[in-house]
Amino acid sequence: MKKGKYLVVFLVFIVSVGLIVINFPSDPTATNGEKVLVQQSLKKGAIVPKEAQPDIVGKSAITMVLGTNEVIYSKDANARRYPASLTKLMTAYLFAKYAKPNDIIPYTESAEQQPAFSLGKNFGPVYVGETMSAKDVMDALLLYSANDSAYMIADFVAGSKDKFVQMMNDEVKKLGLQGTHFMNPNGLQNPDHYTTAYDLAIIGQLPYSEAWSRETMGTESATIKFNQSNKLIHIKNRNSNLGKYGNVAGKTGYTSEAGSCLFNIDVRDGKTIVGVIMDSANILNSPQMYSGMKKIMDYSFNEATPVVYENAGTTIFDPTLTYKLFGFFGPTRTVKVPMVLNNNIMYYNNSENNEFSNVTLDTSNLTAWDCIFNKDKINVKFNELKYSKDYSVTPQISIGQLIEPMIFAYILLVIAILSALLFIIMLIRDINKNKRRARRRTRKNHR
Numbered sequence: 001m002k003k004g005k006y007l008v009v010f011l012v013f014i015v016s017v018g019l020i021v022i023n024f025p026s027d028p029t030a031t032n033g034e035k036v037l038v039q040q041s042l043k044k045g046a047i048v049p050k051e052a053q054p055d056i057v058g059k060s061a062i063t064m065v066l067g068t069n070e071v072i073y074s075k076d077a078n079a080r081r082y083p084a085s086l087t088k089l090m091t092a093y094l095f096a097k098y099a100k101p102n103d104i105i106p107y108t109e110s111a112e113q114q115p116a117f118s119l120g121k122n123f124g125p126v127y128v129g130e131t132m133s134a135k136d137v138m139d140a141l142l143l144y145s146a147n148d149s150a151y152m153i154a155d156f157v158a159g160s161k162d163k164f165v166q167m168m169n170d171e172v173k174k175l176g177l178q179g180t181h182f183m184n185p186n187g188l189q190n191p192d193h194y195t196t197a198y199d200l201a202i203i204g205q206l207p208y209s210e211a212w213s214r215e216t217m218g219t220e221s222a223t224i225k226f227n228q229s230n231k232l233i234h235i236k237n238r239n240s241n242l243g244k245y246g247n248v249a250g251k252t253g254y255t256s257e258a259g260s261c262l263f264n265i266d267v268r269d270g271k272t273i274v275g276v277i278m279d280s281a282n283i284l285n286s287p288q289m290y291s292g293m294k295k296i297m298d299y300s301f302n303e304a305t306p307v308v309y310e311n312a313g314t315t316i317f318d319p320t321l322t323y324k325l326f327g328f329f330g331p332t333r334t335v336k337v338p339m340v341l342n343n344n345i346m347y348y349n350n351s352e353n354n355e356f357s358n359v360t361l362d363t364s365n366l367t368a369w370d371c372i373f374n375k376d377k378i379n380v381k382f383n384e385l386k387y388s389k390d391y392s393v394t395p396q397i398s399i400g401q402l403i404e405p406m407i408f409a410y411i412l413l414v415i416a417i418l419s420a421l422l423f424i425i426m427l428i429r430d431i432n433k434n435k436r437r438a439r440r441r442t443r444k445n446h447r
Contacts, residue, residue, distance in 0.1 A: 087187030
């Protein structure tokens with residue numbers, strides 16, 4: 001009788017599990033499809049009101065928020081142009097990264113060969129073998145924009161110009177910038193030496209992130225010294241905006257091919273914005289370059305206002321998600337789960353953002369059960385090249401939608417679980433009975 005009792009319970013368990021396996025197999029097509037869903041720019045080709053943004057002489061320009069890289073103003077910012085001495089922003093960063101202010105830097109043959117503006121040609125002669133402190137070399141590079149100081153740095157840091165240029169281009173690759181290629185450390189004209197306003201806005205943040213190059217970028221004047229001759233040179237920062245309108249750092253550049261170029265970092269009311277203007281009027285330190293920078297900075301701080309990119313309440317994605325029938329185990333099924341935005345996605349309406357923005361949803365580790373039990377943690381990501389921000393979404397699905405189509409499977413699972421529990425209870429009870437009987441027999445035998 002006991003064996004029959006166990007057999008009945010065991011058969012109930014086997015039949016229940018068997019019915020689940022037979023009637024509810026995994027969907028062979030059950031995958032999440034694309035791991036990252038991408039909604040391309042909704043604003044591609046959108047009109048940027050001319051009256052809304054300032055008109056400037058510079059052919060390319062951009063402003064972006066320091067650190068987040070959110071673009072506020074853009075004018076042909078991804079066009080390849082010659083950077084002239086704005087190249088020295090990358091040179092300064094590598095120098096600050098691999099040298100210390102009190103290092104002694106020799107004046108090399110390659111430095112001596114550089115044209116004006118340079119220490120040797122404009123304040124010379126400077127002889128090969130002369131030395132300077134690294135701090136003075138950095139001052140010469142960023143304040144006076146000395147072409148020979150860039151080669152002093154290249155030789156000291158990398159051993160040669162070519163190896164240093166490789167380091168510069170390696171940094172560009174690390175940053176993921178597509179529009180930049182360097183051929184020398186000082187920015188003298190070369191057809192294969194180019195960048196973009198967007199890329200320069202990213203690159204220029206690098207020396208600003210290093211303490212002693214940042215301090216130099218904000219220095220109005222300095223006295224530098226040649227150690228062997230004890231000669232002193234007084235130099236001023238070529239950035240005429242420094243100290244005005246919140247400008248705390250910058251770098252100028254000019255060649256006849258590049259025109260006037262300017263990199264600025266301004267701080268106003270606790271907000272820090274990076275600005276770049278390229279190929280302004282074809283004169284050194286062009287007044288239009290400085291007035292243009294003031295225009296786009298004033299606009300970025302005071303006038304630019306984010307507008308709606310995508311409205312709250314919009315079904316931004318409708319992914320097909322997988323889920324295991326019983327949570328962590330069981331047959332795999334799929335279900336469509338609409339994702340509704342909880343808040344407006346906001347952005348600055350400019351040509352850069354209209355061209356390159358998108359919204360993404362990473363579904364690689366997202367299941368339908370997550371949309372039930374972890375729905376407060378699901379976000380889509382709004383992207384603008386190197387700027388991104390998360391926005392929460394609400395999955396439009398309930399636990400009933402997952403359970404109802406397969407309610408019979410859940411009933412069978414409950415029966416299987418109950419039968420398994422009953423089997424265990426019966427087994428434990430019979431084991432305890434046998435133990436008690438054995439103890440009684442043992443006591444009788446001892447009497």
